[in-house]
Amino acid sequence: MVNKITVVGAGNVGATTAQRIAEKQLARHVVMVDVAEGIPQGKALDQYESAPIEGFDTSVIGTNDYAETSGSDVVVITAGIARKPGMSRDDLLATNAGIVRQVSEAIKSSSPEAIVIVVSNPLDVMCYVAKRVTGFPRERVLGMAGVLDAARFRSFLAEALDVSVRDIQAMVLGGHGDTMVPLITYTTVSGVPVTQLLDRARLDAIVTRTRNGGAEIVKYLKTGSAYYAPASAAVQMVEAIVRDEKRVLPCAAWLEGEYGMSGLFLGVPCKLGRRGLERIIEVELTPAERADLARSADAVREPMAAVKV
Numbered sequence: 001m002v003n004k005i006t007v008v009g010a011g012n013v014g015a016t017t018a019q020r021i022a023e024k025q026l027a028r029h030v031v032m033v034d035v036a037e038g039i040p041q042g043k044a045l046d047q048y049e050s051a052p053i054e055g056f057d058t059s060v061i062g063t064n065d066y067a068e069t070s071g072s073d074v075v076v077i078t079a080g081i082a083r084k085p086g087m088s089r090d091d092l093l094a095t096n097a098g099i100v101r102q103v104s105e106a107i108k109s110s111s112p113e114a115i116v117i118v119v120s121n122p123l124d125v126m127c128y129v130a131k132r133v134t135g136f137p138r139e140r141v142l143g144m145a146g147v148l149d150a151a152r153f154r155s156f157l158a159e160a161l162d163v164s165v166r167d168i169q170a171m172v173l174g175g176h177g178d179t180m181v182p183l184i185t186y187t188t189v190s191g192v193p194v195t196q197l198l199d200r201a202r203l204d205a206i207v208t209r210t211r212n213g214g215a216e217i218v219k220y221l222k223t224g225s226a227y228y229a230p231a232s233a234a235v236q237m238v239e240a241i242v243r244d245e246k247r248v249l250p251c252a253a254w255l256e257g258e259y260g261m262s263g264l265f266l267g268v269p270c271k272l273g274r275r276g277l278e279r280i281i282e283v284e285l286t287p288a289e290r291a292d293l294a295r296s297a298d299a300v301r302e303p304m305a306a307v308k309v
């Protein structure tokens with residue numbers, strides 16, 4: 001257990017993330033900070049009042065002031081606007097870049113040693129903004145997308161095969177969403193390649209559904225986007241870090257030559273431990289997967305060039 005974890009943004013993803021961190025007792029204190037007055041305070045108090053029932057000793061604090069976040073071990077950034085129907089993640093670019101810039105400046109001065117996990121969209125570009133503004137090394141700035149994309153993929157596969165989700169292992173690479181690259185060759189059911197259990201057409205349909213997984217939920221909700229699974233995914237990364245688990249999870253990381261690319265955030269298999277990003281694992285790719293990954297990188301570089309930091 002670490003001393004303090006801050007969640008920036010007390011909206012749907014942020015509040016659910018804070019709740020799960022508290023319920024798992026990953027820190028002594030969870031602080032939710034948001035610009036909306038009263039919202040983080042009210043949600044934090046409500047969550048803390050569940051402590052006697054859920055049986056956790058983590059305190060949950062809501063604030064509009066970064067002073068209360070000072071010295072955080074981990075900071076999860078969920079501040080920003082979410083997608084509405086018909087909006088792509090890139091439509092959020094200018095607004096959320098401004099928000100993430102301001103949040104990153106505050107984190108840099110209040111928690112200079114923190115490990116930062118970015119959730120705000122468009123994910124890979126917001127990671128870049130956070131890294132540039134904080135000046136933190138790549139070990140301490142990571143983005144959450146791959147864990148969620150892989151979880152969606154795994155849940156759809158489990159449903160199609162009528163097997164436990166726990167037995168499905170999958171890895172996804174690339175940018176978040178439409179251009180993600182699921183690694184079919186490394187997808188197994190308790191070690192059995194999924195290609196032996198599902199035909200190509202059904203696999204392709206599941207990949208397409210996974211790529212559009214976020215939009216599928218936006219279409220239902222109309223006024224917001226997914227948050228239960230995104231919060232679970234962010235908390236899995238937090239847990240791997242604070243418990244020094246050395247888990248290998250797909251995360252957005254700053255590439256310095258891995259997969260033949262440099263100078264951008266992209267989803268790759270990362271070993272997470274108490275120091276944050278401890279290693280990027282390079283796996284062999286088929287020529288088609290390599291081409292998809294290059295396309296995915298192009299889709300990240302374009303908005304990256306447009307953003308002012």
Ligand SMILES: NC(=O)c1ccc[n+]([C@@H]2O[C@H](COP(=O)([O-])OP(=O)(O)OC[C@H]3O[C@@H](n4cnc5c(N)ncnc54)[C@H](O)[C@@H]3O)[C@@H](O)[C@H]2O)c1
Binds near residue numbers: 033082121
């Ligand atoms: N990476 C992923 O896989 C993934 C998944 C789901 C959502 N998201 C993204 O996460 C973000 C949050 O989604 P949500 O559903 O929680 O949205 P939400 O609208 O429910 O909450 C966003 C919160 O951010 C706050 N906020 C705005 N500006 C702020 C600032 N400068 N400082 C602090 N707080 C600020 C708002 O007041 C609001 O409470 C969105 O950008 C969304 O697209 C990413």
